[in-house]
Amino acid sequence: MGFNIYDFSGMTHNMHLWFSERMSPTATTIVEWTIIGVSYMLFVALFGLFLVYAERKVCAAFQQRLGPTRVGFWGLLQTIADFIKLLMKELIMPKSADRFLYNLAPFIVMIATFLAMAVLPFAKGLQTLDFDIGIFYVTAVSSVGVIGILLAGWSSNNKYSLIGAMRSGAQILSYELSVSLSLVTIIILAGSMQLSVIVESQRDSWFLFKGHIPSLIAFVIFLIAGTAETNRGPFDLAEAESELTAGFHTEYSGIKFAFFFLAEYINMFIVSAMAVTVFLGGWMPLHFGSFESFNVVMDFIPPLVWFFMKVLGVIFLIMWFKWTFPRLRVDQILTLEWKYLLPINLINIILMSLVVLTKFHL
Amino acid sequence: MxxxxxxxxxxxxxxxxxxxxxxxxxxxxxxxxxHVTQQYPENRETLKMFDRFRGEVIMTHSENNEHLCTGCGICEINCPNGSIEIISKMELTEEGKKKRAIDQHIYHLGMCTFCNLCIKACPTGAIVMGQNFEHAVWDRSKLTKVLNQPGSKIAQGVKE
Known part of the structure; x- marks a missing residue:
């Protein structure tokens, strides 16, 4: 099996051949599905834990503290210890809760997260599903998660959970619009919804630079709306600690709480990865038109490293929002969406269309 | 428009x-x-508390084992929760006069709220706030301290 860190398509093809020689086609499919599933689950668990650790460290730095330092070197094992603690916690069922929906809700949230992750291109050839409607698929499945949140709030038999879930529903339904419209702006520029084509067409310059001001506006709107859609940052009024204890997951404990927690952080990763794929060139290295030697040096860094560098940069930006801005009220959130982001977005689409029509882009 | x-x-x-x-x-x-967080047990040797930090009430003694306390008992009256007990005694001066002096300045650290009122009230500046903050002991009785050292006496020329 040839291993090339710049192009994984050969490796996956060779793996497929290797399995096909030894097994029946059905067994090959099952084995490949299992490998993909296990690797996604491992990725979610490990990267989720890392993001929780990173959030605690970054939050500490924003508040001039040090964060976890005791468990392991620099506190690196802190979240693993926390996770082990969560696994050992008792699963509590509230009195007269809707038993079936209460148990189902965390899995719906988790499934939505996994579905959205399936189309992300991590590197060349390292993409599980490559739909020709990739962006549309991501916006569609990422809104499935709100059903899980609403069910969790409804089935918990708790006023805080219900209020939190309703707020979360209103917020996600509103901001879904801005996310989609800012992605539409880029679809106009790219001329395709297939994520691999979008990444490939950013080889020379990223869409953030290619589309001038319209794509910069779209990027800012996508960041704001994406932060709102993950129920994070200044838009965390679905789980506002000071008002609703913990919002929709107030009554959850142990591993079910961990599912909500992990899904929240992986959703942040998905939003960042979408921002990176659509605006910042995905796993493509940074290229400047005529600097040949600079471009060669940038090509030398593997695409996986590029992808995760960019994703962690965007995640840092989202954390920066969270630990700087105070939480918005419900009316302020809806005002921001319907009176500011939506009209600006619609005008921005017209601007982008003009840019594409006049071939003004790079 | x-x-x-x-x-x-x-x-x-x-x-x-x-x-x-x-x-x-x-x-x-x-x-x-x-960043303001300090790694406490690691930096124990170099740790310096702030000047206004109130760790405990101490009585300063000079190298001749002399203090400034006259035993007037104003700190005891000013203490809001009774953490100070003054036990005074009568001493004969050189002229043969009777004069009050401190016998035991008893300080209950366990009851102290570090409000600083005793130090503000002290007319001679005999007691001050110390910087020590590691007060954990195995027995509650160890929290009751006698502030004036054994065999110490009042410095010359200190008047009430």
Whole structure:
């Protein structure tokens, strides 16, 4: 099996051949599905834990503290210890809760997260599903998660959970619009919804630079709306600690709480990865038109490293929002969406269309 | 038209204020050497508490084992929760006069709220706040301290 860190398509093809020689086609499919599933689950668990650790460290730095330092070197094992603690916690069922929906809700949230992750291109050839409607698929499945949140709030038999879930529903339904419209702006520029084509067409310059001001506006709107859609940052009024204890997951404990927690952080990763794929060139290295030697040096860094560098940069930006801005009220959130982001977005689409029509882009 | 200008200016003003906030927190996160948390047991040797830190009430003694306490009992009266007990005694001066002196300045650390009222009230400045903060002991009775050292006496020329 040839291993090339710049192009994984050969490796996956060779793996497929290797399995096909030894097994029946059905067994090959099952084995490949299992490998993909296990690797996604491992990725979610490990990267989720890392993001929780990173959030605690970054939050500490924003508040001039040090964060976890005791468990392991620099506190690196802190979240693993926390996770082990969560696994050992008792699963509590509230009195007269809707038993079936209460148990189902965390899995719906988790499934939505996994579905959205399936189309992300991590590197060349390292993409599980490559739909020709990739962006549309991501916006569609990422809104499935709100059903899980609403069910969790409804089935918990708790006023805080219900209020939190309703707020979360209103917020996600509103901001879904801005996310989609800012992605539409880029679809106009790219001329395709297939994520691999979008990444490939950013080889020379990223869409953030290619589309001038319209794509910069779209990027800012996508960041704001994406932060709102993950129920994070200044838009965390679905789980506002000071008002609703913990919002929709107030009554959850142990591993079910961990599912909500992990899904929240992986959703942040998905939003960042979408921002990176659509605006910042995905796993493509940074290229400047005529600097040949600079471009060669940038090509030398593997695409996986590029992808995760960019994703962690965007995640840092989202954390920066969270630990700087105070939480918005419900009316302020809806005002921001319907009176500011939506009209600006619609005008921005017209601007982008003009840019594409006049071939003004790079 | 005016409303449109107002709308656009609110957008830019909003972005401006958000960037101001991000600049301030960004300054915090990119100057990690200015972080205020201290790694306590590791830096125990070099740790210096702040000048105004109130660790415990102590009585200062000179190298001749002399203190400034006259035994007047004002600190005992001023203590809001009775953590100070003054036991005074009568001494004969050189002229043969009877004069009050301190026998035992008893300080209950376990009851003290570190309000600083006794130090403010002391007319001679005999007691001050110390910097020590590691007060954990195995037995509650160890928290009751006698502040004047054994065999110490009042310094010359201290008047009530």
């Amino acid at each position: 005016n409303a449109l200008f107002q709308y656009i200016s609110t957008v830019f003003k909003g972005i401006g204020t958000l960037l101001t906030g991000m600049k301030i927190t960004g300054k915090y996160v990119f100057t990690p050497w200015k």
